[in-house]
Every structure is written in structure tokens, then in C-alpha cells.
Amino acid sequence: MNYKSKTLLLAGISVALILLFLFFDIRGNVEYILTRRSIKIAAIVLTGASIAFSTVVFQTITQNRILTPSILGLDSLYMLINTFIIFVFGSITLTTMDRNIQFIMIVGIMVLFSGVLYKILFKREDQNIYLLLLVGIVLGTFFGSFTSFMEVLIDPNEFQTVQDKMFASFNNINTDVLLLATILIILVSLYFMRFLKYLDVLALGRDNAINLGVDYDKVVKSLLVVVAILISISTALVGPITFLGLLVANLSYEFLKTYKHTYLILGAIFISIIALVGGQFIVEKVFTFSTTLSVIINFVGGLYFIYLLLKENKSW
Amino acid sequence: MVDIKRVTKRYGSKAVVSDVTVQIEKGKITSFIGPNGAGKSTLLSMISRLIIKDEGEILIEGNDIAKGKGRELAKKISILKQSNNISLRLTVRELVSFGRFPYSQGKLTKEDWKHVDEAIEYMGLEDIQHQYLDQLSGGQRQRAHIAMVIAQDTDYILLDEPLNNLDMKHSVQIMKILRRLADELGKTIIIVIHDINFASVYSDYIVALKDGRVVREGTTNEIINREVLKEIYDMDIAIQNFQNCRFCFYFH
Numbered sequence: 001m002n003y004k005s006k007t008l009l010l011a012g013i014s015v016a017l018i019l020l021f022l023f024f025d026i027r028g029n030v031e032y033i034l035t036r037r038s039i040k041i042a043a044i045v046l047t048g049a050s051i052a053f054s055t056v057v058f059q060t061i062t063q064n065r066i067l068t069p070s071i072l073g074l075d076s077l078y079m080l081i082n083t084f085i086i087f088v089f090g091s092i093t094l095t096t097m098d099r100n101i102q103f104i105m106i107v108g109i110m111v112l113f114s115g116v117l118y119k120i121l122f123k124r125e126d127q128n129i130y131l132l133l134l135v136g137i138v139l140g141t142f143f144g145s146f147t148s149f150m151e152v153l154i155d156p157n158e159f160q161t162v163q164d165k166m167f168a169s170f171n172n173i174n175t176d177v178l179l180l181a182t183i184l185i186i187l188v189s190l191y192f193m194r195f196l197k198y199l200d201v202l203a204l205g206r207d208n209a210i211n212l213g214v215d216y217d218k219v220v221k222s223l224l225v226v227v228a229i230l231i232s233i234s235t236a237l238v239g240p241i242t243f244l245g246l247l248v249a250n251l252s253y254e255f256l257k258t259y260k261h262t263y264l265i266l267g268a269i270f271i272s273i274i275a276l277v278g279g280q281f282i283v284e285k286v287f288t289f290s291t292t293l294s295v296i297i298n299f300v301g302g303l304y305f306i307y308l309l310l311k312e313n314k315s316w
Numbered sequence: 317m318v319d320i321k322r323v324t325k326r327y328g329s330k331a332v333v334s335d336v337t338v339q340i341e342k343g344k345i346t347s348f349i350g351p352n353g354a355g356k357s358t359l360l361s362m363i364s365r366l367i368i369k370d371e372g373e374i375l376i377e378g379n380d381i382a383k384g385k386g387r388e389l390a391k392k393i394s395i396l397k398q399s400n401n402i403s404l405r406l407t408v409r410e411l412v413s414f415g416r417f418p419y420s421q422g423k424l425t426k427e428d429w430k431h432v433d434e435a436i437e438y439m440g441l442e443d444i445q446h447q448y449l450d451q452l453s454g455g456q457r458q459r460a461h462i463a464m465v466i467a468q469d470t471d472y473i474l475l476d477e478p479l480n481n482l483d484m485k486h487s488v489q490i491m492k493i494l495r496r497l498a499d500e501l502g503k504t505i506i507i508v509i510h511d512i513n514f515a516s517v518y519s520d521y522i523v524a525l526k527d528g529r530v531v532r533e534g535t536t537n538e539i540i541n542r543e544v545l546k547e548i549y550d551m552d553i554a555i556q557n558f559q560n561c562r563f564c565f566y567f568h
Binding site: 197 | 406468
């Protein structure tokens with residue numbers, strides 16, 4: 001089986017799982033249930049696709065298969081913003097705030113943060129991308145510590161709300177926010193399309209890419225902006241879930257065994273839809289909401305990583 | 317012709333290449349020689365725009381490389397660096413086909429595949445063209461990378477220590493191919509090379525660098541002599557003529 005038919009197979013499984021999720025055990029008010037489930041599915045597809053897509057792009061730029069965009073510190077920033085609001089204004093403010101405004105504010109702060117970070121670090125023309133990662137780690141850790149500091153001080157009841165935000169959840173998606181996120185993601189994807197052809201070449205490394213006529217600095221900068229926007233949107237929508245990206249990107253490389261990024265990205269997107277829809281199905285039907293999707297994803301993902309390490313596969 | 321005018325590159329306050337002015341003739345093999353840290357690779361990287369120069373101008377056929385468009389330059393000049401760690405799982409043929417990217421932007425036409433086939437044939441890689449790069453020996457991999465550069469079909473080809481880690485047989489093989497590229501296809505080839513005897517036997521023109529400056533430049537016969545080499549390497553090197561080639565004995 002070649003990578004094209006494998007991608008088709010993944011697409012088929014995704015569609016099958018989505019249909020199963022939509023129509024499984026459908027009783028009572030069909031219209032209401034279908035609407036509820038479609039919103040969930042839409043959110044899952046949207047976030048799954050953004051995370052998968054941005055992780056593959058990020059790993060190609062950094063030429064590293066174990067990095068995720070979370071190294072840019074965006075997840076920690078998300079937690080910091082939420083904790084800060086609760087710390088200063090109380091959890092009531094956060095829960096009663098207009099969802100649209102909250103979403104736009106959080107996405108805005110995250111994108112602004114990335115913008116400032118890039119601006120400062122890419123001031124010099126021949127800047128090294130690893131400096132960006134290093135600064136990202138340092139800031140991420142700083143945000144994390146600051147968040148813990150505030151968490152220790154707040155009321156235990158308030159902390160419950162903070163804890164809620166720590167795990168990605170598809171159970172309370174607001175339709176308006178979802179629509180807004182969809183439009184934003186489509187716009188960003190359209191902007192990205194012109195850079196798609198460069199990804200295969202970027203994977204050969206900076207020197208080869210420049211040799212083959214790619215305007216490396218400009219392309220990498222634009223791609224990093226795309227990654228930051230997508231991660232911000234999906235995190236603001238459901239919560240921190242970037243570990244999923246690491247998992248699905250690597251599964252896609254292992255399964256498709258090609259270097260063509262069009263297929264690697266599609267593969268990662270389908271795998272992430274399969275993992276999320278399948279995981280959500282298990283959470284709802286098997287565990288009856290006694291656990292969250294993040295826990296399952298992190299558990300399975302962790303196991304897979306241990307397996308990858310033990311296998312000592314050198315051919316990656 | 318490549319025209320390098322008063323080019324300087326500094327890291328911090330240390331000038332790695334300072335005020336270098338050299339002209340490189342078309343259709344010839346030019347070797348950059350000199351001791352470690354002389355700035356040879358840096359100069360080569362600046363010509364190929366991998367490193368941005370601090371001062372000076374580099375013109376390729378009268379056009380400033382700093383102002384040219386990346387894609388157009390990639391059809392004029394290509395570079396192969398000494399370390400090529402590609403983490404992708406690629407076959408030889410797939411790697412070579414990347415050489416056509418400046419022309420096709422990833423969508424290869426029949427014409428592009430013809431160039432790929434020719435490059436593979438030129439490097440004698442037909443038998444292993446469907447093997448993965450990580451299954452090949454160092455010499456085969458180096459040949460595959462050179463095939464990619466040939467498929468790129470540029471008038472100027474820059475190679476940074478192309479003989480690194482190769483045994484004698486493969487070294488000779490690669491130098492002969494470079495000679496053919498210059499003689500048969502009229503390519504201009506610039507190499508950084510450590511083995512002075514290979515430089516002596518195969519190149520037309522030699523530029524000697526030391527401490528970031530050009531100390532000598534000239535035809536091979538002008539450079540390969542006792543006094544000049546002493547100035548470059550601080551070593552007393554005996555020169556012998558053998559079959560119309562000059563050889564340096566620097567072993568003791």
C-alpha cells in the first residue's frame with residue numbers, strides 16, 4: 001500500500017468514526033442531539049486539524065521530530081491569562097464574561113506575544129531559530145511558575161475553575177466562538193497555501209533550502225506566524241492540547257513513510273481526528289464523562305512514546 | 317564570472333574574512349586552499365548567500381547577489397556543503413529531483429525528469445537510484461548530492477570540501493567528474509579543498525587564503541612552488557614533477 005492509498009484509508013476511518021459519533025444510540029429529540037453532537041465534531045475537527053498541521057510545520061522548520069509548538073510557551077501563556085483573570089477578578093468574571101470577547105482577548109494576547117517575540121528575535125537577518133526556541137522555553141517556564149504562584153494563593157474553590165482550564169475539553173463549546181474560530185482558521189490556511197510547496201525543501205535544512213532558491217528567512221517567519229495563530233486559536237477554543245500534535249505528527253511519519261508534506265499533513269490531520277473523535281467517544285460512552293479526553297490522549301500518547309524509544313528505530 | 321569585491325565578514329570583533337577581492341573565471345575550476353580557519357568556507361558560503369556578508373559586493377555576471385531574487389539565483393549558482401545530514405527518508409532519485417525545485421517549484425515536468433535522469437546517469441547512480449540515502453556508503457551519498465547539484469543545472473557550482481571522508485578511489489572519481497563538468501559542459505566550479513595535490517592536479521586556478529585574507533592567487537603552476545607554499549602554510553614543501561603534474565611532499 002503506498003502513501004496515497006494510506007492517506008485515503010485514514011480519511012475513510014475519520015469519516016466512519018465521525019458518523020458513528022453522530023448517529024450512535026440516537027434516541028429522543030434527534031434534531032437537538034444531532035446539533036449538539038455536530039458542534040462537538042466541528043470543534044474536534046477544527047482543533048485536531050490545527051494542532052496536527054501546526055506541529056508538522058513546526059517540526060519541519062526546526063528539523064526535529066520531538067518538538068511541538070508548545071515550546072514557544074503559548075500553552076503556559078494561556079494558563080497564565082486564565083489564572084490571572086481568576087486571581088484578580090475572581091472566577092465569576094471568567095465564567096460570566098462574554099465568550100466571544102474572552103476568546104478574542106485570549107487569542108489576541110497570544111498572537112501579540114508571539115509577534116513581539118518574533119519581532120525581537122528576528123531583528124537581525126541571519127538569526128538562529130534555536131534562540132527562539134530557547135527564549136520560548138524560558139518564557140514558558142516563567143509563565144508556568146507565575147501561574148503556580150497565583151494558584152497557591154487563590155481560594156480552593158476558585159482553583160477548581162483554574163484546574164478546569166488545564167485540561168482540554170470539547171464539552172462546552174460555544175457556537176459563536178466556534179464560527180469565529182472556523183473563519184479565522186480558514187483565512188490562515190488560505191494564507192499558508194502559498195508556502196506549502198516550500199515545506200519539502202525546508203525539510204532538507206536551511207543551506208539546501210537557500211541553495212534551491214527559497215527565501216528562507218521570510219518563509220520561516222511567515223510559517224511561524226501561521227503556527228502561532230493556529231495554536232492560539234485551538235488552545236483558546238478547547239484548552240492546552242499540543243501533546244496531541246507530537247503524537248499524531250510522528251504517527252503520520254511512521255505510517256505514511258513519505259517525505260511529501262502534503263500527505264504528511266493530511267495524514268496527521270486525519271490521525272488526530274481519529275484520535276480525538278475516538279477518544280471523545282470512549283470518554284462519553286465507556287467512562288461516561290468520569291475522565292477527560294486529555295487524560296486519555298496523554299496516557300495513550302505517553303505509552304506510544306515509550307514504545308518509540310524502546311524500539312530503537314534509527315531509521316527516522 | 318564571479319566578482320568578489322572587498323568582502324568582509326566578522327563574528328563579533330573578529331574578522332573571519334577581511335577585505336577579500338578576487339575574480340573567478342568562467343568555465344574553469346578554481347580551488348580555495350589554505351590552513352584551517354583561513355576563511356575559505358566562509359567565503360564560499362558568502363558567494364552562495366548562505367552567510368550574509370558584512371561589507372563588500374559579490375557580483376555574478378555583473379549582478380549583485382544581495383539584490384537578486386532567490387529563485388533566479390538558484391538557477392545560476394548552486395552550493396554543496398560538507399555536512400549534509402538529511403533527516404528525511406529519501407531515495408537517491410528523490411534527492412536528485414529536488415535539484416529541479418528552482419525551475420518547477422515542486423511540480424516536476426517531463427523536461428525536469430529528463431534532467432534528473434541525465435544527472436543520475438552522469439554520476440553513475442542508475443543502479444542505486446531507488447535506494448534510500450541512509451543505506452548508502454559515504455561515497456555514494458556524496459555522489460547523490462553532487463547529482464542533485466548537476467540536476468539543478470547552474471552555470472556556477474560551489475563545493476565545500478567535496479572529498480571529505482572519501483577514500484582515494486572515490487576522491488579521484490569525483491574530481492574527474494568535476495573536470496568533465498568544466499570541460500564538457502562549461503561549468504564554472506569553485507571548490508574548497510584541503511588536499512593540495514588534488515588541487516594541483518585538477519584545478520586551473522588557485523586562490524590561497526590565510527587569516528581571512530588572500531595571500532596569493534594565480535594559475536596552478538604559479539601557486540604550486542616552494543616559496544609560495546611556504547608563505548601559505550609555513551612549511552617547507554618539496555615539489556616534484558611527475559607525468560606533467562606537480563606534486564607536493566609534505567609528509568615529513
